[in-house]
Amino acid sequence: MTCEQERAADGILRRSARRVSTIAVIAIAIGTSISLGSNTSRAEEVASTVTWDDQTLALVKSGDATRGSALATQCKACHGRVGLSDAGLMPTLAGMNPLTTYKQLQDFHGYRRPWKDMNQISRLLSPQDMADLAAYWASLPGLGKEPSGDPASPAGKLALEGNADKGIPPCTSCHTAKGNEMGAPPLAGQNAAYIEQQLVAFATGLRHNDLDGQMRDIAGNLTPEDRHAIAIYFSATKP
Numbered sequence: 001m002t003c004e005q006e007r008a009a010d011g012i013l014r015r016s017a018r019r020v021s022t023i024a025v026i027a028i029a030i031g032t033s034i035s036l037g038s039n040t041s042r043a044e045e046v047a048s049t050v051t052w053d054d055q056t057l058a059l060v061k062s063g064d065a066t067r068g069s070a071l072a073t074q075c076k077a078c079h080g081r082v083g084l085s086d087a088g089l090m091p092t093l094a095g096m097n098p099l100t101t102y103k104q105l106q107d108f109h110g111y112r113r114p115w116k117d118m119n120q121i122s123r124l125l126s127p128q129d130m131a132d133l134a135a136y137w138a139s140l141p142g143l144g145k146e147p148s149g150d151p152a153s154p155a156g157k158l159a160l161e162g163n164a165d166k167g168i169p170p171c172t173s174c175h176t177a178k179g180n181e182m183g184a185p186p187l188a189g190q191n192a193a194y195i196e197q198q199l200v201a202f203a204t205g206l207r208h209n210d211l212d213g214q215m216r217d218i219a220g221n222l223t224p225e226d227r228h229a230i231a232i233y234f235s236a237t238k239p
């Protein structure tokens, strides 16, 4: 991302963080138990035990795709034989940024991200298994193309430029074709229904494993119509 985009995204995130703490202060001051979903306890809650320190980055880099390929036989019934899922709510894993796969497996393992099947499957995986699986899925062709949708459409503009007035940074400042260093997954080529479902899950706080609540804030600022349109925008890709 450019410096300008970085500053814009940063400003928006700071503003939304301030908004959340103002609401929290007001709620405490009037002594009520206003329910803000899981966002209320964000200050105490640890979103994820994964931090992008040198040790974690080195572990993910050490992933062995050949070993991962053997472990991946247990994933294919759901995620597809070559990691391309055509079932709407099942994510495509082929071409996934390895940092994302690793972090999500750790988060499922530690119940930071709730999903029964994934919580059970990841319980049995060691950190090295997760790195190996991440290397394997990253080695297959899939995600990582360019969206084919019209960049001048409302969804295209939101994805590429954001909407500063509504507190929405450009999605592509973090979600590049290959994902980015913070574990932001590539979105282009992902199933539309899955993208939309995850945006709803972040907006409602059902999914709360994003560091600093950044996706919860952004998704919360999108309308249901925005979430639907943007999911369709990212799902269709150029060949």
Ligand code: HEC
Pocket (backbone or CB within 6 Å): 071, 072, 074, 075, 076, 077, 078, 079, 089, 090, 091, 093, 100, 101, 102, 104, 105, 114, 115, 117, 118, 121, 133, 185, 197
């Ligand atoms: C019983 C079906 C099932 C099996 C088997 C399965 N998964 Fe999943 N997986 C899912 C579903 C469903 C989701 C989406 C969960 C959600 O909506 O939050 C998911 C999500 C994921 C995600 C998150 C992707 C993202 O974009 O955030 C990763 C990574 C993942 N699975 C990896 C694996 C790996 C690796 C294996 C094999 C070791 C595996 N899964 C086996 C059903 C399965």
Ligand code: HEC
Pocket (backbone or CB within 6 Å): 009, 091, 103, 158, 159, 168, 169, 170, 171, 172, 173, 174, 175, 182, 183, 184, 185, 187, 190, 194, 195, 196, 198, 199, 209, 210, 211, 214, 215, 218, 230
């Ligand atoms: C400041 C960086 C940033 C921006 C801007 C951003 N995202 Fe994200 N997004 C992330 C990160 C990091 C994650 C992974 C969160 C985690 O660790 O689970 C994520 C996760 C997601 C996911 C879950 C994908 C999956 O495979 O499970 C979706 C969907 C998503 N973002 C959509 C969007 C959309 C749409 C926009 C623009 C309106 C956007 N994001 C803007 C950083 C960002």
